[in-house]
Amino acid sequence: MAESYTNLYNREYLQSRVKQAVLVSVFLALSACSVYDTDDEGSIYYAVPVGSLIVLNQELTIAGEQVATYAQNGELLSYSAVNKYYPNCKFEIYTMSEQPRTVQADTFEIIRVVDEIESSSIQKSTQLAVRDNALAFGMLDRSYIFNYATMMYLRSEQQTDVYRMTCQLWDDLNQGRHLTISQMRTAMGEVFTLEIKKD
Numbered sequence: 001m002a003e004s005y006t007n008l009y010n011r012e013y014l015q016s017r018v019k020q021a022v023l024v025s026v027f028l029a030l031s032a033c034s035v036y037d038t039d040d041e042g043s044i045y046y047a048v049p050v051g052s053l054i055v056l057n058q059e060l061t062i063a064g065e066q067v068a069t070y071a072q073n074g075e076l077l078s079y080s081a082v083n084k085y086y087p088n089c090k091f092e093i094y095t096m097s098e099q100p101r102t103v104q105a106d107t108f109e110i111i112r113v114v115d116e117i118e119s120s121s122i123q124k125s126t127q128l129a130v131r132d133n134a135l136a137f138g139m140l141d142r143s144y145i146f147n148y149a150t151m152m153y154l155r156s157e158q159q160t161d162v163y164r165m166t167c168q169l170w171d172d173l174n175q176g177r178h179l180t181i182s183q184m185r186t187a188m189g190e191v192f193t194l195e196i197k198k199d
Contacts, residue, residue, distance in 0.1 A: 041181045041196060047113060048181070051197040054108045054154060054165050057190060060091070062101045067163075068092040074189015084147075087179050087187040089167040101161075108154035108162055115178050118147045145170050148178045165192070 038045050060076060062069050070077045072088040082088050093101065149168035156162055167184040171177070179187075185194055 044177045044180055046181060047115070048110065048150065048152060048194075049197045050110060050113060052110045052152075053193075053195040053197075054110060054152065055193040055195060056091075056103065056105050056108070057193060058105055060103050060191070062093060062103065064098050064100050065096060067094070067096050071188050071191050073187065074191060076191060084170045087167065087169050087183040089165055089184060089187045089192070091165050091192070092163040093161045094163045095161055103159060103162060106156050106159055106162075108156045108159075108165075110152045111155045112153040114151045114153075116147075116149045116151060117176070118149065119145075144172050146173060146176055148176050150178050150184070 040046055060069060063078065066078075068079070068090050070079065070082045070088050070090050072082055072086065077088075091103075093103065147168055147170055149166050151164055151166045153164045154162050167179045167187060169176075169179065181194065181196065188194060
């Protein structure tokens with residue numbers, strides 16, 4: 001039986017949107033090569049170098065049935081207490097337990113850094129998604145608020161359960177940017193210290 005006009009139109013429309021998403025991804029990837037190449041820590045395009053350090057300056061407790069605690073304006077908070085529209089840093093461990101866990105003051109090496117942009121929308125209009133690309137993702141799921149996250153994967157010889165630090169905020173598609181080093185440090189306050197590796 002011949003395919004209906006409506007089904008054919010929907011299929012072609014979806015294919016055109018996917019092609020748009022791919023083209024935007026390629027454009028952003030190519031532009032990032034030149035735009036993000038900076039040594040200025042104050043720039044919004046500065047990338048935290050691998051080999052930098054996160055220093056935990058005090059003992060902290062992660063609540064039972066949780067794997068993370070958040071730092072915002074130098075205060076440790078639960079997920080529900082964080083204002084997601086302002087800079088915050090999420091400190092994570094690998095394993096969950098019914099009991100609270102204590103992380104001792106320590107120095108953690110940053111072994112990998114990933115900048116990611118994710119839709120914060122719960123309602124999706126389609127199953128398709130393009131991660132790491134806010135424009136393409138917005139075209140597909142029609143959400144306008146995104147989580148701009150810098151994920152710093154951590155390593156410690158003494159505390160191997162520590163996983164990563166993610167500094168982030170929710171913002172709209174047109175105004176959103178990943179956090180600067182200064183914004184990360186403000187969120188961490190005196191609880192954590194971000195020490196940038198120098199060449």
